[in-house]
Amino acid sequence: MSDPKAPSKTATGDVARSTSSSAELDAFLNKVQSLQPAASGRGRLIVAMDATMSRQPTWDLALSLQSEMFRAVKEVGGLDVQLMYFRGFGECRSSRWVGDPDALARLMRQVHCEGGHTQIRKVLSHARQENERQTVNALVYVGDCMEENIDTLSQLAGELGLVGVPVFVFQEGHDAGAERAFREIARLSRGAYCRFDAGSSAQLRELLRAVAVYATGGRKALENAKGGAATLLLEQLR
Template structure:
């Protein structure tokens, strides 16, 4: 069975061990959101497609992501919110994410672990996979179900994986946040100490999620970007650029630029552009 529950590992707070049934940082409805809502006051993001400022900030922060050293394979944890609020755009998101992994096939050197959460306590991770077709099949096996967010479990799982073997980056795609923002920021701080940047893609414009995702990105030296149906192509290009850069660095980005990938072009410009020194 490809999807697995993560083994219970010791953490500073045993109640946060990822995938532990009935435990973890999943708040009861109506709890854990008041602090986040307070944090979000004054930080609302306007509705609509990703702004130019969002994209520029995302690309600029991508400079902090260091490709795997020569002879080493990059490791990327890719986590998805599979709660019911994402059902309307789920198929679109899966297609974009599949293209992201297909883009690194010719580059090689990237292992990906897929994660998802849904329902009251379901949160699972796959084995580490390098084959794009296998990754696509895994993603297609996941459907949406009602429940609250379990972002805390995702962060703790990334911590545990990186403690065992270096994780180069965590990518998270979701639309809301129903947990305590301070709790999530504490876990983000631990990831920062391990040098794991978090790249967050927000569907829609929920202000609580926007505030939280921006803060997690800031703490971990990662990046944040919003998307909706109107910016689907932009999201796909940025996802592809993240994966290709994680696997092969500048040379891989140059090859992707030649394929007219806008995300790769923007990222390469921030890294200094041009083919020299690639």
């Protein structure tokens, strides 16, 4: 873990230099094709972030990636997003559902990192509860570590898979224990796992955007989208 820094919305730091392998990114695209868009009405997507202190050095990068994802679907429309984050001593919050990507970006900029343990269990439980109220098309989770019981998380991930809520997990860094847990969460929920760092940020930005566009409008929306990730995804859908 990096040396703690005072919470700041503009703090930056070094990130791992190795990039995700092309095979890993291809595997992610293969998994994304299984995400089924809403048959009618608006798509609903939960975006959850680990906002504990270990994320501080690259917080700006994470916010930038997620802001890009929702700006990409602004012209398409039809996507409601809920922002969720955890940090500090048991703090775990979720926003209202937001249909305006600009409003979501403003919400994200208000979050800063604080020391604390992971609360992924709360994220998965919340997604299940929200889906019981109204269909949730997917959950995106961004984090770098895992400090919880993997069997508990696996049970919750499997329950999400049964009700059709895939978890798309994006890992920052190279924590081996977290990777094993994240891959299992993705597998059991019928979602996908992918790592991101400075070297792969551009491609992963496109992947995030492709997930959001597909969750909103399915194949037709992807055909109208721009970017290499949308093209690659369409090739996988054939």
